[in-house]
Each structure stands twice: as C-alpha cells, then as structure tokens.
Amino acid sequence: MTAPERPLRADARRNREAVLDAAGELFARRGDAVQMDEIAERAGLGVGTLYRHFADKQALLAAIIGRRFEAMTAVARAADATEDPWTAFETLLYGYLESVAADAAFRFALLGPQEPRWNDIAAEKTDFSAITERIVLRAVDAGRLRADFHAADFVLITRGAMANMSGTGDWRRHVTLVLEGVRRGGR
Amino acid sequence: MTAPERPLRADARRNREAVLDAAGELFARRGDAVQMDEIAERAGLGVGTLYRHFADKQALLAAIIGRRFEAMTAVARAADATEDPWTAFETLLYGYLESVAADAAFRFALLGPQEPRWNDIAAEKTDFSAITERIVLRAVDAGRLRADFHAADFVLITRGAMANMSGTGDWRRHVTLVLEGVRRGGR
C-alpha cells in the first residue's frame, strides 16, 4: 500500500522539515491551541503546503507526538542500561518528566481526554511500556520499590506530576513526596 | 450597584433554576464541551432564555463552579470540626476528591489552563483555602504529617489525583501512594 513512494523533491523535503520544526516548536509551547496559519507563517510557507504534507491538523500533531514518543523510548533504553536498579528507575522517571515538562503538546497528548488514542499509537510503534515494565520490575526485585509497585503506578505518578506542571505547581516537589511513599531499602 | 433588584417573575425564577440544573448536570458529565443548545434543550427552554439569565457561556459556567466551591467549603468546614487532626485531614482530602471525581466541570475548572481565574473567584467568595490551611497546620502540629508539609502540598496532591480520574487511572491508589510518603507517626 505504501509501496511505490518515489523520493520527495528536494524543496518538498526541505519544506516538510520546516513544517515539522515550526509545528514542534509551537505545539510544545502552546499545545494544540496553535492554529494552522501560525504554523505556516512560522515555517515561511502557505497553509496549503501544510496540507500537502499532512492530511489535517490531527495528522500533523500525530507526527510530532510520534517523534516525542521515539525520543522517549531512547531515554528509557538508556535508563535501562544503568546497572543500579534504583538509579535506572529514577533516571527513567526524571528523564520522562523533564521531557514532558518541556513540551505542552506532549503533555496534552498524554493527559488529554481522548486518552486511548495516543497511548495506543505509542504502544504500536515503540516498546516504551515494555522497557518501563522491565525497569520497574528490576527495582522491585532489588527491594528498592514497595513490593506491590506495578508499571501502572509509574503511569499514575507520571500523570500526577504532569498535572502540576502548568502555572505555579512545583512538580518536582510532588514527585519527591510520592517517591517517599514508594521507595524502599534506604542504603 | 446591585441595589434595586426587584424580585424575579415566578416563571423566570423557575426557568433560571432549570437552566442551572441542566447545565450543572451536563457540565458535570462532559466538562465545558457541552454547547448552549444542548443545555437549552435539556432545560426545555430556548437558547435565548439562557442568555437572559447569564451574559454568556462563561458566566453560566462560573455560576455552576461557584456553587461547587461553596459546597466544597461546607465539606472543609465539616472536616475541620473533627477532633482528630489526621481524621480531619483525611476527611478533607477524600471529601474534596470525591466531589471532584463526580464533576468534570469542576475538574476542568481546577485543572484547566486558565488557572488563575477560578481559584481567584474561589478565594474571593469562600474561605476554603483558609480552612484547608488550618487543617493542614493542625495535622503537622500533631506530628501526623511531615514537618515541612504545607497547604501548597495539599494542592499538589489534589491536582495529582485529579489527573488520574479520567479513563483507566485509579486515583485512590495514587492518593494511597502519596499519603504513604507524607503521613507521619503511625499508631
């Protein structure tokens, strides 16, 4: 179905990239509240061009989100490479949250009401959740997380922190508090 | 300015109530995604009537949210009447969250991006935050909450839980975990 796919013309590829960059930047700053005209202007292109590369706004957003999920997966993989189970867990958690904190669109996708969608996309295209599960398991087995801690709890914590990222909320403080209730085995 | 205020005509008062009920019900279920026509239909009235009673959609929402804040303040007052400081704290926390869980509009108002607005309204019209502060202080003084716990942390926890209220998130589990990191002096 996606078979023939002749390579894009040079200017087309360049423009496609410009759109992705502009959209990424703007979505990151203001979530999906940005409008197509703004993205076009920032990319130095006409709106029509956006629609030549992406079926609609949703598709453009999806492309951006997909990128982020891939980056996220890389972060997770790196964390998993750490020997110490607790360090691995913390690295994953903060790596994840730091990225999310820097990107309103990502946050929107993760927190938004159409919940199932994006996470499903992520599940299909990356093995982020598998890696997360492994890291959590390692920490539990090493006695560094409460015995009943589950990957779903990682999501819980994560979402909780995200909710404290806009405005005055101090999400780091929030994570600190939660971690205190979840960490085990001091030294 | 609001001085003369002749009493509303009987039917007007009845209709106003119907609007409030319909809007409360729908906003609670679907947040501010409901549209004016829907509310009108559910109330058995024309749209024009909504606008006779409320300047615009925002004002209607504000009326609903205001109601909820008042109810919330009553809950807080009740919690404050409990002798045991920890029980008071837990009562407040769960009372708050239970109400919020039942009302998407309220959640939306508390969690939404236009953050400052609603909380300011609340601060002006109710003494919810004052009561909360007192309850938190009591628990800290009694050694039942970590010494550095502050009213702002209550908000943190609260927002964190809210983020886990839609879809599959198990907000009670989330609160349990957080509480574990915050509670002090078991039995």
Added chain:
DNA sequence: CATGAACCTGAACTCCGGTTCCGAATCTAC
C-alpha cells in the same frame, strides 16, 4: 534549455458553535 510533473500559494469556502434580536407568549398589578 525546454517540458511536464510536482509543488506552492493564499484567498475563498465551509462548518461549527456562541450570541443576538424581535415578535409572540406569559405574568403581575390594578
């Protein structure tokens, strides 16, 4: 350098939902 396909532009279009407005209906006071 010429030709045609691929691509770009941006004004115009469409859809959607909040808001208005005025004739019709309803209530209150006398």
Added chain:
DNA sequence: GTAGATTCGGAACCGGAGTTCAGGTTCATG
C-alpha cells in the same frame, strides 16, 4: 379582565479556525 412590563423562543447572524482549490512557480529530466 385587561394593560403593560417582563420573559421566552428559536431562526438568523457572525466570527473564528480548519480545509480546499485554481492558478502560478519550481524542480528534475533529457
């Protein structure tokens, strides 16, 4: 019971944001 003010109804209006499309432009190929 009736006059007159108040309130209601809902079709029409309006602005905003996504999307389309009829040319003009640029690139790749021979």
